[in-house]
Amino acid sequence: MVNKIRIGVLASGRGSNFQALIDGAENGEVACNIAVLITDNPNAQAIERAKKAGIPVEIVNFKSFQKREDADKRIAEILEQYSAELVVLAGYMRILRGARIFERFKNKIINIHPSLLPQFKGSTNSQKDAFEAGLKESGLTIHFVTEDLDGGAIIYQEKVDISECKSAEEVSAKILVREHAAMKKVVDNFAKGKID
Ligand code: GRF
Numbered sequence: 098m099v100n101k102i103r104i105g106v107l108a109s110g111r112g113s114n115f116q117a118l119i120d121g122a123e124n125g126e127v128a129c130n131i132a133v134l135i136t137d138n139p140n141a142q143a144i145e146r147a148k149k150a151g152i153p154v155e156i157v158n159f160k161s162f163q164k165r166e167d168a169d170k171r172i173a174e175i176l177e178q179y180s181a182e183l184v185v186l187a188g189y190m191r192i193l194r195g196a197r198i199f200e201r202f203k204n205k206i207i208n209i210h211p212s213l214l215p216q217f218k219g220s221t222n223s224q225k226d227a228f229e230a231g232l233k234e235s236g237l238t239i240h241f242v243t244e245d246l247d248g249g250a251i252i253y254q255e256k257v258d259i260s261e262c263k264s265a266e267e268v269s270a271k272i273l274v275r276e277h278a279a280m281k282k283v284v285d286n287f288a289k290g291k292i293d
Pocket of ligand 1: 112210
């Protein structure tokens with residue numbers, strides 16, 4: 098029996114990395130059970146993807162919390178409630194804050210970033226940054242999430258040749274394909290105890 102890791106996914110938008118995990122879980126490529134999707138955006142496309150796959154959705158409305166930390170505390174509670182063992186940030190557009198979530202999920206929160214960190218650390222449009230800088234090479238990074246934004250230890254990094262790309266959109270598309278593969282591989286490696 099393959100040990101399947103229970104994951105909680107946080108996503109704010111399109112959710113294509115989330116979809117890669119759904120597909121990977123379904124076809125056996127990734128040894129995971131997706132316990133819950135948590136989003137801060139009631140209009141996120143990720144919600145539709147979750148519903149289609151029968152994955153519970155929890156929407157955390159940040160405006161309903163007086164203190165920012167309380168919203169993150171709520172996220173930690175949801176993750177505990179669904180017994181998440183690994184937390185995957187897949188296009189989650191907020192910065193995690195508050196001691197509780199980092200204490201409870203120490204070294205169990207990962208993020209995917211579309212650049213070769215520390216390059217374009219903290220940027221929300223690293224693909225455009227790379228294109229505008231005229232780089233021939235960019236890539237992606239999967240790293241542990243800590244209180245230092247995009248600064249946690251690197252788990253996996255992959256270079257992508259963008260020298261032929263004619264626009265920032267082309268750069269994004271080229272990196273995104275590799276993101277999906279990397280996301281699946283890294284989560285599967287967690288399940289198999291190759292990363293801890
Ligand atoms: C990805 O490029 C990811 O690296 C970044 O945000 C984007 C999310 O895309 N953090 P999607 O929502 O997974 O389609």
